[in-house]
Amino acid sequence: MKRLVGLWTLVALAGFTFLPWQAIEDGFFGFGWVAQFPDDRTASALLYALAFERPWLAGLLPPLALGAAALAFPREDRRFGLFLIVAGMTGLLYAFAQGFAIGILGLHWKWAIALFGEIETPQYGFGWGALAVLSAYLMMVSIGIAALGYFRGDAFIAGSVIVSSALILAFVFYPIMTMLVGAVTDEEGHLALGLFFARLFADDIWEVGCLVGAPRCGVMFNTVALGVLTGGISTLMGLAFALVVVRTRLPWRKGLRALTILPIITPPFVISLAIIVLFGRTGIVTWFLEAAFGIPPSRWIYGLPGVLISQLLSQIPVAFLVMIGVVEAISPSLEEASQTLGASRWQTFKTVTWPLLRPGLAAAFLLGFVESLSDFGNPLVLGGNFDVLSTKIFFAIVGAQHDPGRAAVLAILLLMLTLGAFWIQMRWLGKQSYVTVTGKGDSGLSAELPKTLKRVLYWTTIPWAAFTIVTYGIVIFGGFVKDIGRFDLEFTWRHYFDAFAVEMTDRGLFFSGSAWDSLQTTIEVSAISAPLTGAMGLLIAYLLARTRFAGQRAFEFMTMLSFAIPGTVVGVSYILAFNVPPLELTGTGLILVICFVFRNMPVGVRAGLAALAQIDKSLDEASFTLGARTATTVRRVVMPLLRPAIVATLVFSFVHAMTAVSAVIFLVSARHNMATAYIVGRVEAGEFALAIAYSTVLILVMALAILIIQLGVGSRQLGRRGQQGAAAMGGH
Amino acid sequence: MSKSTAKKKGPASVEFRNVVKRYGTVAAVDGVSFTIEPGTLVTLLGPSGCGKTTTLRLIAGLEIATEGKILIAGEDVTNLSAADRDVSMVFQSYALFPHMNVLDNVAYGPTVAGQPKQAAHDLARQKLALVGLKGYDLRLPSELSGGQQQRVAVARALTMEPQVLLFDEPLSNLDAKLRRRVREDIRDLQRDLNLTVAYVTHDQQEALAVSDRVIVMSNSKIAQMGAPRDLYEAPASLFVADFMGDSNLVDATVEGVADGLARVRVGDTTLELPARGATKGPCKVSIRPESLSVTAAAPAGPSLAGTIRKAAYLGTHMEYTLATEVAELFVVDRDVANPKPVGSTAHLALARTGVSIVPST
Secondary structure, eight states: OHHHHHHHHHHHHHHHHHSBSBOOTTOTTOOTHHHHOSSTTTOBHHHHHHHSSOGGGGGGHHHHHHHHHGGGSOTTSHHHHHHHHHHHHHHHHHHHHHHHHEETTEEOOHHHHHHHOOOOOOOOOBOHHHHHHHHHHHHHHHHHHHHTTOGGGOHHHHHHHHHHHHHHIIIIIHHHHHHHHHHTBOTTSOBOHHHHHHHHTOHHHHOOGGGGTOSOOOHHHHHHHHHHHHHHHHHHHHHHHHHHHHHOOOTTHHHHHHHTTGGGGSOTTHHHHHHHHHHSTTOHHHHHHHHHHOOOOOOTTTTHHHHHHHHHHHHHHHHHHHHHHHHHHSOHHHHHHHHHTTOOHHHHIIIIIHHHHHHHHHHHHHHHHHHHHHOOHHHHHHOTTOOOHHHHHHHHHHSTTOOHHHHHHHHHHHHHHHHHHHHHIIIIIHHOOOOOOOSSOOOOOOOOOOHHHHHHHHHHHHHHHHHHHHHHHHHHHHTTEEEGGGTEEEEOSHHHHHHHOOEEETTEEEOOSTTHHHHHHHHHHHHHHHHHHHHHHHHHHHHHHHOOOTTHHHHHHHHHHHHHSOHHHHHHHHHHHTTSSSSOOTTSSHHHHHHHHHHHHHHHHHHHHHHHHTSOHHHHHHHHHTTOOHHHHIIIIIHHHTHHHHHHHHHHHHHHHHHOOTTHHHHOOSSSOOHHHHHHHHHHTTOHHHHHHHHHHHHHHHHHHHHHHHHHHOOOOOOTTOSOSOSOOOOO | OOGGGOOOOSOOOEEEEEEEEEETTEEEEEEEEEEEOTTOEEEEEOSTTSSHHHHHHHHHTSSOOSEEEEEETTEEOTTOOGGGSSEEEEOTTOOOOTTSOHHHHHTHHHHHTTOOHHHHHHHHHHHHHHTTOTTOTTOOGGGSOHHHHHHHHHHHHHHTOOSEEEEESTTTTSOHHHHHHHHHHHHHHHHHTTOEEEEEESOHHHHHHHOSEEEEEETTEEEEEEOHHHHHHSOSSHHHHHHSSOOEEEEEEEEEEETTEEEEEETTEEEEEEOTTOOSEEEEEEEOGGGEEEESSOOSSSEEEEEEEEEEEOSSOEEEEEEESSOEEEEEESOOSSOOOTTOEEEEEEOSSSEEEEOOO
16 A cells, blocks of 8 residues: 555656646647647646746645655554545645636636736646646545545555546536536626526427427427337337247247347438438439329428437337347246136236336336437437427537527436436336246246237338338448439449548558548547446446445446436537636547547446346455455456456447447547548538448448457356356265 | 465464444444464354354455454454455355366465466465365366365465465355265364364354364354353253254253252252252253153153153154153154154153253343
8 A cells, every 4th residue: 555655656746747737739649749848838737837937836746745744654554544635635626726716818716816816827728747646646535545444445446436436526527517507607607597597498498389280399398209209119119029029930030139239330310311311302212102103202201200210210129129138038937827817818918918018118118218318310310390409409509509508408408308217217117026037947838929919010010120121221222322312323332432532642542531530530539438438337337246335326326327418418518518627628539538438338337237246256255365456356357257248348338439429529629520420411411322331331340340349358268067166066 | 464475374363352243233243252273173153144154254354343353363454354364265155266277266376476377386286186186277167066166165275375264154065975075174174284264154063073162153143152062062042052953941940059060850850960150940951852762661860751742763763752741852762673652651861961051141
């Protein structure tokens, strides 16, 4: 522990003396600053304090000295821990206080000006030097708390909990709080409740006139209606597919499972493109209907119908995945019991099967509801005049009106809806127990479904499956023909060439295609964020599953919260929070990475928790008693056994980073553009074919990445009997 | 102090001073004090939930005591984590790392302590030979039988040459025949290597068979500790009497106490028993079933008369239930040659051992 304190003090001193205190213009990972060091932009805190008129930065030193002073006490002495905690806390408070108080325009806290006088020297966002010093403060607090005997006296656990809490506070809570504050203040930053209520109760939010014949409804009604429709229909269709796969003998039914992977690896709005290509004014189906039946082309697809269809196309497979688990888990013996008691097939379905399905149905519905609310790409492409919250938020930020306060109010409403849905799910589903999977093996045959029901199932699922295949077929096909949007089906490579041309020039290869920049950024950002997401998610899962500490429930809630925040809300809150020092990140590639890490981390936590539940805790303990500390145990014992969860998390976070639109579209910059944002731009410009071609390439890249992750991480090898050696095998 | 730098080797004592472990408001271990002498095997015995496993985990450092002090080899280790204590443990589930082969499992301790691979492997092979598992180096744990897995677990715990070795219900995953052999192996190993061993079990026979001393726990507290014989023949409480095998608990009356001996009236007969703090008045007497023998005629010593209600032949012995004036008594009788018929009247002779006053608690 003492060595750790020494080490971190040195890190802080090095950062304080040698690294640029502020963020460097050419990006967080750039090294251009080395050449200029030290000047007014690149100096270290020490040089700033001595030579560049920022004496207040010297205030960072006393806390470090106090932390180092703790080394004077033995580790068992309470003063060792207390000194460290006080040192770290003061340091953090001071660093952030000066960062917030003195911004681009110098000191701007009125009472501080009264106290210290005007300071006009500008300060920009934290950089490498600040990172080193702040980390050291955090670690001092962690080591101090561990030294006092909390967190099992383990500095690794204390550090992990405190650092991840700090990161979540900074990148989940702080932006949301900034957004809340933004919603109730005017442009000068004064409290303006009148404005807030005016924004909150605006007609275009709450109007429900469309129910009584008015041309349109408010955005709230639209959003909820769309969510309920998507949630409800996708749940029923998911159930239908699950019943077909599990309970019937339809040939090819296994192939249906394969369809479920499609929406996972497809950027969400790609389906909208296919829908436009099929049903748009010059779409294939529209053309056919006109030619065959004389139905004039119209724009009916733009609005609720189009958005609903495309959301269903992506959500039904997800609902199917949820429901198949539920249907498979219903023990046939329960139904057999019902039948031996004299119930008919229909009675059995109604009184036994259906009630057992209900919790799964509720889960699938809420999932569909929340996904629909969070969806941004489809309403953007297909919404037309049909406004939903996510698109409305977007246009409040980027549109002509540019009104961040209004965006914040809308974002709060959206957040309330999704949090409400999650709350209902936890309250309602958490309480009921429908345990049907027990340790006892149970054979038995599932009851056959009633004939009418079977017929209904076939008539709904088969056409929809066919429709799904056609839609995705269009995506692939559309990239290779001249203009699928106008039904010009002449084969061409032109779209791929436009996007991904590579020319041989005198100076080597030149990537002249228009998509290369964004593709490169996308792959880079995804490849950086995926391992970070995995590491953080699994580490948090380990802390939650294997350690006990005060405040653990709050910690768990914090880590899961970011899952309930729609991407659009994240985007808005990030723009509002990270546009100004000390955490000045907009326009960088780093903000994209951070955004993905904190959005996707809850999935890593869930995957890790599920996997850890299957790994006997005594394996960790055996490692401890053999002299390994937590960090060693995690590396040598836990990690190798978590490989499947690692693969799942890496794949999920990589794929989500590649396909995300909603948060990203607020955060991209000319320099760091992402593929999805670029494609949305192409769609808005009417270049459907190029957009489709690019999407196909994205899907290929993801498939390749998944393959690489599988091969890279590998699988765990547990021997042919597969168990953990816990089972008694008898004999010897 | 990490294990690799520990200077003192050889068996160490373990001492608990008023140790309390609380989870929220529930105390899993409540004010427990005991000492395990160096080089002895002590079992922690009790029904499930009595706190015996928590006590073992407190020794290991897998749980940190809420109150009290824990000393190993005289040094205060109360707040040291498991990795910092010179203690190894053999887990109930063996806890072999499923992704490592036998050799890597056993070499794990030395490896994470920073020993070179070759040295760690040599040490591991030596310990594997000690438990009779040569030539299994490259097997995965899942490819071994339960007994073999357990021996790997023991070998792995031994590589650290710990001051104290802990066993958590080591026999519970083995079949009945193997149990006795493994039990004897553990005892031999403990004597040969002169180890301090703490051993958790809920099986009183196992505890009696292997231990130098037994600590019986009940409701998070120590109910009694002592040599196996003391516990069985002179249980300190009704709980211990009942838990340490079958026992007939009968109401009796102390008629007088002199020189530490009490004159106790049980039914018609009077016995002289160690007083164990009893005073004049009603008391409870524990009579082991095998301390009673069934005779047709009244025997010379103290005896009780009764009627045989049930009789069962079990090969090595007979089991009878007799209704007597004091209580229904359960009897284990070695005499299988002359079974007594159900319904007949008989006399029960009381042996010198296995009959004791149970102090009221």
